[in-house]
Amino acid sequence: METLIINVLMLLMAITVMVIARSRNLFGVVVLSGLYSFLMATVLVAMDAVDVAMTEASVGAGISTVLLVGALALCKSEETKPLDMPWRALLVSGSVGAMLVYGSFGLPEFSDPQAPIHQHVVPRYLNDIQQEVDVPNVVTAVLASYRGYDTLGETTVVFTAGAGVIALLRRRRPKAAQGGPA
Template sequence: METLVINVLMVLMAITVWVIVRNRNLFSVIVLGGIYSFFMATVLVAMDAVDVAMTEAAVGAGISTVLLLGALYLCKSEEARPPSKPLIPLLVSLSVGGMLVYGTLGLPEFSDPQAPIHTHVAPRYLNEIKQEVDVPNAVTAVLASYRGYDTLGETTVVFTAGAGVVALLRRRRKGRKP
């Protein structure tokens, strides 16, 4: 049943992407992007990655949608038609996508108990959390202690990107010198 739910959500995500690509109304594209992020967050919940799902919902469906709507307020609501067919970008995108799919063929199967993460990293974290960190929640211990600098870096990147977008979207008052 879980596989069926995930597959249905993936089909809905593919349909959403197709509608986004075909749409010229930027408001609709932003709203559909938020819907896509919601579907992605739901897939992550179904795959038991609730912490990643919460991040996707907050950043993808929440903050990104609000920032893009703010940017749209300063722009036209219709996308301009390209002067020619974008064949080269399409080919580059398809080749990069093909390479990414090819790269995943060497990965272990999903939830394979013999995968390296299940035989080396996860047991170490679960067995030594009490002695090394003394935090009862394993996810919190990994994110805040073992990956603390990585989490700090990710937070810094998101904050800097948000501050940059706010700086770009800020309007100057009339009569004020730059």
């Protein structure tokens, strides 16, 4: 049943991407992009990756949608029609997509207990986590200790992106309004 739900969500994501690719209304594209991010977050919840789903929902469906709607105020609401069909880009995109699908056939099944990751690192984490970290929640212990630098890097990237957005979107008063020379 879980696989069926994930497959239906992935089908909805594929349909959303096709509609985005065909749409010329930029507001519709922004709304559909938010829908795509929401569907992706739902897939991640179905795959028990709730922490990643929360990030996807907040950044993808939340902040990105708000920023794109704000950017629409600065441009036209309709995309201009291209003069010709970009066949080369379509061919490259299709080839890369086909290679990715072909490469995914070599991956282990989802939740396969015999997958290589479950034979090497996971048993060590589960067996040694209480002695090494002494945090009762396994996910918290892995993120805070074993993957601490990775988590710190992700936090730094999100913080830097937020600071950059604030720096770009803040409004400055003209110098004459501040009381100084113009």
